[in-house]
Amino acid sequence: MEYREMTANAAPRLINRLRLKHWALLAALAETRTLHEAATRISVTQPSATKMLADIETAFQFTLFERHSRGLRPTPLGEEVVAYARQSQASLARFIEGLEVKRRGGHGQLVIGAIMGAAPDLVARAVAQIKRERPLLNIRMVGETSDQISTSLERHDIELAVGRFASLLQHNLFDFTPLSNEVMQMVVRRGHALVRHKKLQLATLMDWPWILQPVTSPARQLLEEEFAKARLSTPPNVVECASVFATLQLLQTSDAVAALPESVVRDHVKAGLLRVLPVPIGSDLKGFGVLTRKGEALSEIAATFVELLHRFAEPATAPRRTRKPAVRA
Numbered sequence: 001m002e003y004r005e006m007t008a009n010a011a012p013r014l015i016n017r018l019r020l021k022h023w024a025l026l027a028a029l030a031e032t033r034t035l036h037e038a039a040t041r042i043s044v045t046q047p048s049a050t051k052m053l054a055d056i057e058t059a060f061q062f063t064l065f066e067r068h069s070r071g072l073r074p075t076p077l078g079e080e081v082v083a084y085a086r087q088s089q090a091s092l093a094r095f096i097e098g099l100e101v102k103r104r105g106g107h108g109q110l111v112i113g114a115i116m117g118a119a120p121d122l123v124a125r126a127v128a129q130i131k132r133e134r135p136l137l138n139i140r141m142v143g144e145t146s147d148q149i150s151t152s153l154e155r156h157d158i159e160l161a162v163g164r165f166a167s168l169l170q171h172n173l174f175d176f177t178p179l180s181n182e183v184m185q186m187v188v189r190r191g192h193a194l195v196r197h198k199k200l201q202l203a204t205l206m207d208w209p210w211i212l213q214p215v216t217s218p219a220r221q222l223l224e225e226e227f228a229k230a231r232l233s234t235p236p237n238v239v240e241c242a243s244v245f246a247t248l249q250l251l252q253t254s255d256a257v258a259a260l261p262e263s264v265v266r267d268h269v270k271a272g273l274l275r276v277l278p279v280p281i282g283s284d285l286k287g288f289g290v291l292t293r294k295g296e297a298l299s300e301i302a303a304t305f306v307e308l309l310h311r312f313a314e315p316a317t318a319p320r321r322t323r324k325p326a327v328r329a
Helices: 010-017 020-032 035-041 046-060 076-103 119-133 146-154 168-172 218-229 244-252 262-270 300-312
Strands: 065-068 071-074 109-114 138-142 160-163 174-180 184-189 210-212 238-240 258-261 274-277 288-293
Touching: 020 035, 020 046, 020 071, 020 076, 035 046, 071 076, 076 109, 109 119, 109 146, 109 300, 119 138, 119 160, 119 262, 119 300, 146 160, 146 288, 160 300, 168 174, 174 300, 184 244, 184 262, 210 244, 210 258, 218 258, 244 258, 244 262, 244 274, 258 262, 262 274, 288 300
Parallel strands: 109 138, 109 160, 210 238
Antiparallel strands: 065 071, 160 288, 174 288, 184 258, 184 274
């Protein structure tokens, strides 16, 4: 299919030609990469899906997918269209869900992502407060690590995130306002042989099993930097785990070592289930804050939640914001 230059009034014609079902097909193809599975997902026949895709490419006047024996692969421009289709479907799903909540007498919906270090304290307090103010507000919280929630934020699966940049270039995608610092602690189960040592170095821990966050998470990257500074390799005996719940359970039932935020392990340490080792770690971990998509205003509910987050943030560790987030009318 030839690439053609779009005329000035091509955009209105494109909007008129593409229906919601077309965007749903593109979003399904982004996940399945086969017309058969995509057709099943949106409840149409495969011939209908084939015709719909042809109509979509005719409307855009360029090829969106390359056809291969094992399925479809988006072209460079197709990637842009598919990304928008996924975002629009996620936004539409949140809108319909929120509308249904209001129809049943509720007061809207808030979908957020949060790293595990922020959830036990700051996010929990803000959620409790906004629920006191709006008891019927439907809140859904997802995510464990900054890389996971930033992906969800980019895909429009969530409205805002509490975390940190997971890569150097994410400042081009998201606005960031700081909230608090995150103190990391090295922990093991109670009764662990390492607890008897009053002086420990990072090298002493290398022969023990470790539970580490995924390599894409900022906390893991910082830990790898600590290993490099100490001229140590990544421990050979590793379980990689993004779930804080699973990590805490594994710690209590094995001899593994883990570096976790103080807020996450605090209650377990107080209860005597975990012990903190005297090994400083993560002193260079940057503070976390509110991440929002650039150029996109927040809903009134989300903006209120952000204000609560900043209200509960510790003044000593959370610099004042330079501007209030825009509110979507």
